[in-house]
Amino acid sequence: MSITSKRINWWEPQIGEEEKALLLEVLESNFLNDGEYTTRFEQMLAELLGCKHAVAVTNGTSALFLALVGSGIGPGDEVIVPDITFIATANAVALAGAKPVLVDVDPKTLNISPAGLEQSITSHTKAVIPVHVSGRPADMPAILSIAAKHDLIVIEDAAEALLSKLNKKCLGTFGQAGIISFSPNKTITTGQGGVILLDEDTLEVRLRELKDQGRPVRGTGGEDTHDRVGYNFKLTNLQAAIGIAQLGNLPARIVRMKQNYLQYLEKLKDIEELTLLPFNVENGEVPQWVDVLTLRRDELIEFLEAREIFCKKFWFPMHTHDPYLMPDENFPNSTRLAAQAFWLPSCFSLTNADVDLVCNYIREFFGKN
Ligand SMILES: Cc1ncc(COP(=O)(O)O)c(C=O)c1O
Incomplete structure (x- = not known):
């Protein structure tokens, strides 16, 4: 048996000089929190992927959670998810207080079976989360038509599908919202990180409140108003600087x-x-x-x-x-x-x-x- 001299990994992220330079810029700015680099990263993503809004958050799991909660999904609701996915898809539904309902996959793609989806709809079903495993599109035309027929919200888990397209449109931009992950085994990484993609203005406002303690505007902290329950799922300038540099590659x-x-x-x-x-x-x-x-x-x-x-x-x-x-x-x-x-x-x-x-x-x- 001959052994290769080089180890060939399943996956490895790559960090270059551009990441280091932008990180240094952020460090020297002394503003490490969610800020102007985060906004720039969001704008670059929205433009690249062809959607109106991109809301950057801590990771893909919190992106799914916020998309669900922002869409009004919670206790008593059922959300349909494929049986083959990374467990974050189901966990995000559970975190929102809803019930993940598992559906078998299409044997040709290993993505959610549209027929299985339709059979699993009950009076409690509020949403479906198709997952584009490995970047391979789930059958979005069929899923969107079933969702329209049964008045379901579609939240795409495009965690693994950055810039992957179906009929010239980026995955993650077909449903009411879509998410992408920037964890280290994804096409670009920010260490941990995620983004919610969407077009609707009111949902965008809600998501920005949800990711930042329910405040519509971030002021001094002390005198901020908090209109709803919210969380802290902000993506920092440090992470966004790495993301901006990664987008260049x-x-x-x-x-x-x-x-x-x-x-x-x-x-x-x-x-x-x-x-x-x-x-x-x-x-x-x-x-x-x-x-x-x-x-x-x-x-x-x-x-x-x-x-x-x-x-x-x-x-x-x-x-x-x-x-x-x-x-x-x-x-x-x-x-x-x-x-x-x-x-x-x-x-x-x-x-x-x-x-x-x-x-x-x-x-x-x-x-x-
Ligand atoms: C299909 C899928 N959904 C959700 C996630 C969750 O993303 P994150 O690890 O950024 O929370 C991942 C990746 O890790 C994933 O592969």
Whole structure:
């Protein structure tokens, strides 16, 4: 067995000189709180993603929570979420005091099944949170039409889908609100961070109050008025400075992530035992992470790890976690497929040679060399 000299990670963030320079600027300004860099970051995001407002907050989970609470969702309400997602989607619903209702996924995309969504609607259902796993669009035309028919609010969890598009429109801008995460395994990072995307002016005012202790205007602190219960979910100038610098590298990252996917597809397409989940990159979909299915998942991951190549297994389906426990038979697709699913190395810092190396080992594993 030959061992590669270089470790190939599943993911790694990248911080450069621009981040350091902007951070220094903020430090020297002596205003570290949510401030003008946060506003600049928000404006850049709204312009880039094509929505009227972008409200920056502490992370993707709080962004979901605020979008729910700002939309009037709370105790007694049900919110439909897919059974395959990072648990933050369901946790944000629980934090808002509502009940997450889990729905099985479409086996072709591992995103929420529109048919399952429609079947799960009750008189208590107030909203649905489609998740664009790995940057792959959920079936938004079907979801929006079901939501319109049943008067449901749509809040998109686009945590993993920065600048990924469906029909030329960015994911996260289809529903009443959408969120993106800037945690370290996302296309751009602010350490922790998130944003809520939306068009509606009244909701924007409500979200800004909710993220800052319920005050419509931040004054001296002592004499501020607080019109509603609110929280502290502000994104600081320090984090925003890093975000602004990261946005400068975004176009190159997107090119590389698309290249990663296309190269994996080309080199692995003849392996029948391995299925790459599809991305329509020509249509603007951005594969933040390259996800694959194989019945020999754990064995393959171990084989690659022994060669210093690291992958990441999919999350366990939500219905298997203690807080959201439900029988497997209600979720045939997620139960079967989550156990086969994992992410190949997907960093935007990979080279063609790195991806070739990974592919060659995968081919060797399946006896294809
Ligand atoms: C699908 C999904 N939803 C929500 C989140 C929560 O985002 P954060 O970690 O920024 O709270 C994440 C990422 O971590 C995610 O992948």
